[in-house]
Amino acid sequence: MKFASVVVDVPSRGTDRPFDYEIPEELADQVEVGCRVHVPFGSRIVQGYVVSLRPQPEVANVRPIREVIDLLPPLNEELVKLAEWMSKYYFSTRLAALEVMIPSALRARYDKILIPGSNVVEEGAYLLGEAERQLMEAVQRARTGLSLKKAEAIEGVTRSLIRKLIREKRLDVVERVRDKVAPKKVTWVKPAESVPLDEQMSRIPANAHKQRAIVQYFVKHPEPVMLSELLTALKATRSSVMRLVEAGILVCEIREQMRTPYHRRVVQDQPLPLTEEQDAALQAIVTRLESREAHTLLLHGVTGSGKTEVYLQAIDASLAQGREAIVLVPEISLTPQMVERFKARFGERVAVMHSGLSQGERYDEWRKVVNGAVQVVIGARSAVFAPFRNLGLIIVDEEHESSYKQDETPRYHARDVAVKRAAHFGAVTVLGSATPSVESYYRAKTGKMVYLPLKQRVQGRPFPDIHIVDMRHELDAGNRSMFSRKLTEALTACVERGEQAVLFLNRRGYSTFVLCRQCGANVECPHCDISLTYHRVNRTLRCHYCGFAQAVPDQCPHCGSDHIRYFGAGTQKVEQELAKRFPGLRIIRMDVDTTGRKGAHEKLLTAFREKKADVLLGTQMIAKGLDFPDVTLVGVIAADTVLNLPDFRAAERTFQLLTQVGGRAGRHARPGRVVIQTYNPEHYSIEMAANYAATAFYRKECQARMKKHYPPFCSLIAIKFSHPDQATVMKASQRITDALKQYLPREAEVLGPVRAPVFRARDRYRMQTMIKYKGGKDLSAAINRARETAEASFPAGDLRIVIDRDPYVLL
DNA sequence: AGCACGCCGACT
DNA sequence: GTCGGCGTGCTC
Numbered sequence: 163m164k165f166a167s168v169v170v171d172v173p174s175r176g177t178d179r180p181f182d183y184e185i186p187e188e189l190a191d192q193v194e195v196g197c198r199v200h201v202p203f204g205s206r207i208v209q210g211y212v213v214s215l216r217p218q219p220e221v222a223n224v225r226p227i228r229e230v231i232d233l234l235p236p237l238n239e240e241l242v243k244l245a246e247w248m249s250k251y252y253f254s255t256r257l258a259a260l261e262v263m264i265p266s267a268l269r270a271r272y273d274k275i276l277i278p279g280s281n282v283v284e285e286g287a288y289l290l291g292e293a294e295r296q297l298m299e300a301v302q303r304a305r306t307g308l309s310l311k312k313a314e315a316i317e318g319v320t321r322s323l324i325r326k327l328i329r330e331k332r333l334d335v336v337e338r339v340r341d342k343v344a345p346k347k348v349t350w351v352k353p354a355e356s357v358p359l360d361e362q363m364s365r366i367p368a369n370a371h372k373q374r375a376i377v378q379y380f381v382k383h384p385e386p387v388m389l390s391e392l393l394t395a396l397k398a399t400r401s402s403v404m405r406l407v408e409a410g411i412l413v414c415e416i417r418e419q420m421r422t423p424y425h426r427r428v429v430q431d432q433p434l435p436l437t438e439e440q441d442a443a444l445q446a447i448v449t450r451l452e453s454r455e456a457h458t459l460l461l462h463g464v465t466g467s468g469k470t471e472v473y474l475q476a477i478d479a480s481l482a483q484g485r486e487a488i489v490l491v492p493e494i495s496l497t498p499q500m501v502e503r504f505k506a507r508f509g510e511r512v513a514v515m516h517s518g519l520s521q522g523e524r525y526d527e528w529r530k531v532v533n534g535a536v537q538v539v540i541g542a543r544s545a546v547f548a549p550f551r552n553l554g555l556i557i558v559d560e561e562h563e564s565s566y567k568q569d570e571t572p573r574y575h576a577r578d579v580a581v582k583r584a585a586h587f588g589a590v591t592v593l594g595s596a597t598p599s600v601e602s603y604y605r606a607k608t609g610k611m612v613y614l615p616l617k618q619r620v621q622g623r624p625f626p627d628i629h630i631v632d633m634r635h636e637l638d639a640g641n642r643s644m645f646s647r648k649l650t651e652a653l654t655a656c657v658e659r660g661e662q663a664v665l666f667l668n669r670r671g672y673s674t675f676v677l678c679r680q681c682g683a684n685v686e687c688p689h690c691d692i693s694l695t696y697h698r699v700n701r702t703l704r705c706h707y708c709g710f711a712q713a714v715p716d717q718c719p720h721c722g723s724d725h726i727r728y729f730g731a732g733t734q735k736v737e738q739e740l741a742k743r744f745p746g747l748r749i750i751r752m753d754v755d756t757t758g759r760k761g762a763h764e765k766l767l768t769a770f771r772e773k774k775a776d777v778l779l780g781t782q783m784i785a786k787g788l789d790f791p792d793v794t795l796v797g798v799i800a801a802d803t804v805l806n807l808p809d810f811r812a813a814e815r816t817f818q819l820l821t822q823v824g825g826r827a828g829r830h831a832r833p834g835r836v837v838i839q840t841y842n843p844e845h846y847s848i849e850m851a852a853n854y855a856a857t858a859f860y861r862k863e864c865q866a867r868m869k870k871h872y873p874p875f876c877s878l879i880a881i882k883f884s885h886p887d888q889a890t891v892m893k894a895s896q897r898i899t900d901a902l903k904q905y906l907p908r909e910a911e912v913l914g915p916v917r918a919p920v921f922r923a924r925d926r927y928r929m930q931t932m933i934k935y936k937g938g939k940d941l942s943a944a945i946n947r948a949r950e951t952a953e954a955s956f957p958a959g960d961l962r963i964v965i966d967r968d969p970y971v972l973l
Numbered sequence: 974a975g976c977a978c979g980c981c982g983a984c985t
Numbered sequence: 986g987t988c989g990g991c992g993t994g995c996t997c
Contacts, residue, residue, distance in 0.1 A: 168997080172974050181997035204996040205976060224997050 165219045166193055166227060168210035169256045170203050178255040181210075182219035184226040192230040196237030198268070200229040211260045213242050234532050236264045240586055241549060247582065250942050253965035254572035262572055263547040267525040275307035276324070279334040293318030294327070301333060310335075351403060352386035354413050359384070362411045372402040377411065386415070431506040433478065434471050443614040447476045447592060450612070451483060451554055456585045460561075460606040461594040462856075463616030465825025466623060469594045470500075472616075473557050474507050476592065481511070481537055485554025485589070489540040490576055492563040493517060494783055496542055498764065508538050515541030515548070543568060543576040546583065553587040556580040561593035561602055562818055567970040575968055577602075596825060597818040600811075600867060601874040603860045626796070626827040626834030628820075628852040632843045644739060649797050649837045656795040657747065657776045661832065663795040665740075665779045666823050667733055668803040680723030685715070690923040697755070698734045708924045736799060737779055752780035782819075789826075794834050796827040801840040801848055808919050809971060810872045813847040817859050820851035871911065871934050873968070879933040879945065880969040883915070884926040884962045894956045895929035898963070901948035902931065910935045926962075 167180035183201050185193045193199065193212060201210050202225050209231070237245075237260065245259035252259075261269055278301055297319050301308045313319055327333040353359055359381050366373050375396050389403065406412040436444060443461055450457040463469040477487040491500065496516045504512050513527040513536040530536045531548045539548040543566055546556070558566070558577045566576040577593065584591045593602055593611075606613035619625070631646040641647060656663050678684070685694050687705035694703035694712070702711045717724050728735075733753045740749055750770050756762065763783075770778045771790055778784060778793075798820065805816045820838060827834025840848055850859040868875045881898065885891035895915035903912045914931035921927060935941060949963060 165997095170996085172996080174974055176994090177974075177996070183997060201997080203975095206996095208974095208996095219997070221997060 163215035163217055164190075165216045165224065166199070166212045167214045167216060167220075168199060168201055168227075169213050169260060170201065171209040171211075171257060172203065173255065173257055175255065178249075178257065180213050180256075182216070182221060182224045184219070184224050185215075186226045189227055189230055193227060194235055195239045196242050197235035198231040199227050200231065201225070201227055211237065211242070211257075213246070213256075236268060236532065236549065238549060238551065240551075240583075241547065244547075244579070244583060244586070248572055248574055248579065252572045252574050252967050253942070253945070259572050262544065262568075262574070263549075265521070265525045265528045267521045275309055275335070276301050276313055277307040277334050278302060279327070279332045291318070291323075293323060297323070297327070298332070349389040350386045350415050351389050351392055351407075351412050352415070353380045353384055354410055359411070362409075365409070365411075370402070370405075372396070372398045373406055376402060376406060380412070389414070429506060430509065433475050433507075436471065436475070437468065437618065437620060439616050439618060440468055440472050440620075443472050443616060444475050444479075446612060446614055447472070447555075447590060448479045450590045451476075451479055451485075454588045456581075456588050456590070458581055458584070458591045458593065458605075458611040459614055460598055460602050460611055461592055461614045461616065462598055462603070462606070463594065463596060464619060464625075465596045465822065466619040467596075467616035468620040469559070469596075469616065470503065473559070473592070473594065474504070476555060476557070476590075477508070477538060480554035480590075481508075483554055485552050485587075486537045486548075486550040487539075487555040487557070488545060488548050488550070488553065488580070489538070489557045489559065490546055490566070490580065491540060491542060491559045492565045493542040494565070495560065496540070497767075501540065504538065504540050511536050512538045512540060513548075515539060515545045517542065546576045546579050553583065553589045555590050555592065556584055557592045557594065559594045561595045562597055562599040562814075564970045567968070569970070571964070573964075573966050573969075578968070597821045597856075600814050600860060600863050604864055604874040607860075624833060625854060626824060626836050628824055628836040628838065628854075630843045630848060630852050631837060631839045633839050633841050643743070644736065644799060644839075645743065646837070646839050649839065650743070652795050652835060652837055653744070653777075653797065656835075657744070659794075660792075661794040662770070662773065662775075662790060662792045663777050663797065664784060664790075664793055664823075664826055665736070665777055665797045665799060666781075666784060667736055667779070667799040668781055668819075678718035678720060678723055679725040679727050681718060681721040683718060683720035685719070689925045691921045692923075695732060696728050698738070707920060733779060733781060740777065740779065747777060748775040749777045749779055750775040752778065752784055784826075792832075793827060794832050796823055796834070796836045798823055798836070798838045798840075801838050802842050805842060805845060805847065810867070810870070811970075813845070813863055813866070816845075816847040817851045817863075820848065821854075821856070824851070876911075876934045876936045877967070878969060879935070879941070880966040881931045881933070881945075882918070882964040882966060883929045883931075884923075884964075885960055886926055887960075888927045890956070890961065891927045891929050894952060894961050895931060897955060898948050898952035899931045901951045902933065902945065905944035905948050906933070906935075906941060907937065907939060907944075909937050910941065 164185055166183050166185055168183055169180055170177060181201075181203070183199075193215070195212055195214060197212050199210050199212060200207050203210075207228060241263055242260070245256060245263060248254065248259040249256045293316065296316050297313060300313065300316060310324075313324060324333065359377055363374065363377060366377065376392070376398060379392070379396060389400075392403065393399065403412065407414055443463075447459060450459065461469055461472065463472075473489060477489070480487045489504070493516060501514050513530045515524060515527050519527065528548070531539060531550060537550075539545050539550075541548070558580055561577055568574050568576075581591050583589070595602075598606070602611070605611050629648060631648050633646065636646050639647075645653075653663055685703055686692065687694055687708065687710050689710055690705055690707045692705060692707055694705055694710075696714065697704050701714050703714055704711045715726070718726060733751055734755075737749055737751050740747060750766050752763070752766050756766065769775060773792065801816065801820060804819060805812050809815075824836045827836050838848065838852060842848060846859065846862050850856070850862070864874075867873065872878070881902075883891050883895040883898070885894065892915070899912060899915050906912060911934040912931065913934065915929040916931075918928035918930050933941070933945075945965065949965070953961070953963070
């Protein structure tokens with residue numbers, strides 16, 4: 163194999179195909195599928211991924227590979243094939259699919275560097291402009307060259323000036339490809355081998371107290387120690403150590419250090435005894451593992467049924483076979499407790515990957531997989547790409563969670579990628595959830611995967627009572643507050659007993675919109691077609707779409723009246739209202755506004771666990787997996803907010819939310835209680851969640867989906883168009899939709915184009931076309947053709963087209 | 974994406 | 986006449 167096909171790191175559709183290169187003899191043993199290389203491309207050197215090896219190139223006159231970047235290839239044949247599939251299935255470029263599989267630290271960064279050119283001119287030989295002189299001086303001064311960015315920052319320096327200087331050969335531009343993160347280097351110190359330490363003491367000046375202390379330390383502990391630790395232990399500074407090094411008494415060595423994010427010592431723990439149900443589920447998984455054929459199982463376990471213990475023991479079984487395991491968890495529930503549970507069971511064999519890690523930490527965890535140091539990975543969405551070579555098991559916990567769907571290209575769904583990877587390895591995929599997606603439930607019930615129910619809670623803890631409160635009756639009874647009498651009473655009783663409550667509201671901010679009572683105008687975002695939300699903390703109006711913020715107007719911008727009213731309720735408003743109605747109540751509010759900073763999330767939860775507050779008030783983020791022993795009341799302020807969204811999954815999401823929220827109450831010894839406030843008490847998603855009627859809900863929802871032609875009875879592909887100009891986006895979307903209707907098979911429904919629910923966002927107008935398809939044909943080619951046809955007639959780069967397979971939110 | 978090549982307008 | 990604008994097309 164003397165040639166390699168390479169996907170080059172040039173992010174455009176036009177270059178999204180492999181280019182062939184010759185493998186020079188001296189690189190023959192290094193070039194393999196999945197490795198990164200530097201190759202000449204046009205007039206420059208770019209990074210690329212080797213995707214296949216071949217005896218002959220597809221074209222004549224190929225150029226040679228310049229360099230192999232990594233010692234160990236970051237990808238392999240399996241992942242390269244997976245990327246090929248992903249790029250087709252999810253309509254992304256091959257490059258984007260390959261890049262999403264490696265830690266961002268390895269993604270190529272290109273620097274343009276200016277260095278002095280060959281044509282050195284005498285000062286004054288030219289009439290130098292001021293900017294020109296400053297630029298040349300800066301370039302002379304910079305030892306390793308001046309980055310283009312810095313050059314352009316100099317007053318008066320323009321691109322054309324730089325270009326002119328390059329043409330005159332007074333400057334030269336070189337491009338440097340660099341990896342952003344290198345393994346962290348740490349200095350260690352140890353005694354020099356040859357001489358006994360106590361003899362050295364006499365050679366140290368009597369007044370050099372620190373040096374003496376350091377040598378004394380090594381007399382006691384002669385083994386190497388990290389310089390930083392030595393310094394803190396002895397309150398010494400670098401200089402005294404270095405003096406000893408110079409004297410030949412100590413020596414330094416540089417070691418590569420892994421940035422282990424969890425330093426806490428974890429106590430090893432043992433498998434717990436299983437209930438009959440848990441054991442049956444485990445056996446079902448183990449049987450499939452032993453078959454060495456790909457299988458998917460749905461573990462439908464009510465909240466508190468002990469799914470995690472089943473996962474842990476299933477992983478044990480996979481490891482016992484000498485195969486690895488991946489555990490996917492929604493970002494939000496990847497808490498230290500969760501991680502510790504896995505560390506306690508598998509110790510050093512686990513790597514953790516989540517967004518809380520620094521780029522370098524992530525890279526280190528990932529490297530543990532590449533070099534075989536770990537066999538288990540637990541992490542969020544992107545951990546599905548952990549480069550194992552002998553996978554036995556992939557677990558997707560909280561399988562229904564929307565965070566498994568990536569909402570940038572490549573718009574993959576980690577659950578579906580997991581199943582695809584498992585197919586390659588003959589591995590087992592376990593989808594776990596208390597509230598499976600309707601799609602997975604349907605597939606399990608129709609035999610496409612194995613259905614494993616866990617109906618009982620461990621230790622037979624009772625389910626909490628769920629009360630539905632019809633808020634219309636509250637209004638009739640003259641209660642105009644956002645707290646029903648029932649919730650007020652329950653909250654009072656709960657706090658009096660010294661117990662805790664969780665209140666849930668699916669909306670942050672203070673008020674949903676601001677309205678003038680004089681003229682009826684409400685305040686909208688200048689960049690988006692959506693009302694601004696009032697945030698009380700800094701008295702601003704904010705757009706939850708684009709982040710725009712402005713001060714609250716004292717007068718209506720329309721009519722000048724000062725009768726401004728705030729409508730609707732966000733978390734901030736509820737917090738204030740609570741404080742007013744329950745003086746002395748201690749409240750912790752959790753939403754993206756209070757958890758913005760890293761670690762804030764965890765801090766607030768810890769405070770609540772330590773009973774520093776009576777009420778935890780929050781959005782979506784508190785509905786998942788949290789487990790507090792003293793919470794006996796859960797209140798849902800408005801169950802309808804999700805239900806009213808224009809989304810075919812609205813009922814499903816409402817059911818899931820209420821069921822999950824209900825699971826937060828009474829997880830321990832004390833009985834729990836749930837109060838759900840709603841204006842739609844008779845809606846089946848609310849009623850059935852309150853009655854724990856999961857089977858009935860799924861049956862009903864499936865019927866509705868069948869009737870309305872929605873997944874799981876067809877697949878969806880959304881095509882989203884946006885453009886700064888309204889007329890253009892309308893024309894373009896119509897053109898492509900016409901082309902789609904022409905190219906797609908008749909049985910594919912093409913709906914649209916329609917305006918997106920928020921027509922304008924971030925100053926761009928948005929249209930959308932939806933394809934519903936029941937058949938088994940591959941529509942990719944036809945869709946791509948339609949896209950190309952239409953793009954050809956709208957050459958301006960301002961038109962953006964996003965194709966989203968299996969979209970989660972239809973906005 | 975970059976970059977070269979190439980074809981038309983306002984300056985030494 | 987030439988410098989330089991950005992449209993078009995190509996990169997193994």
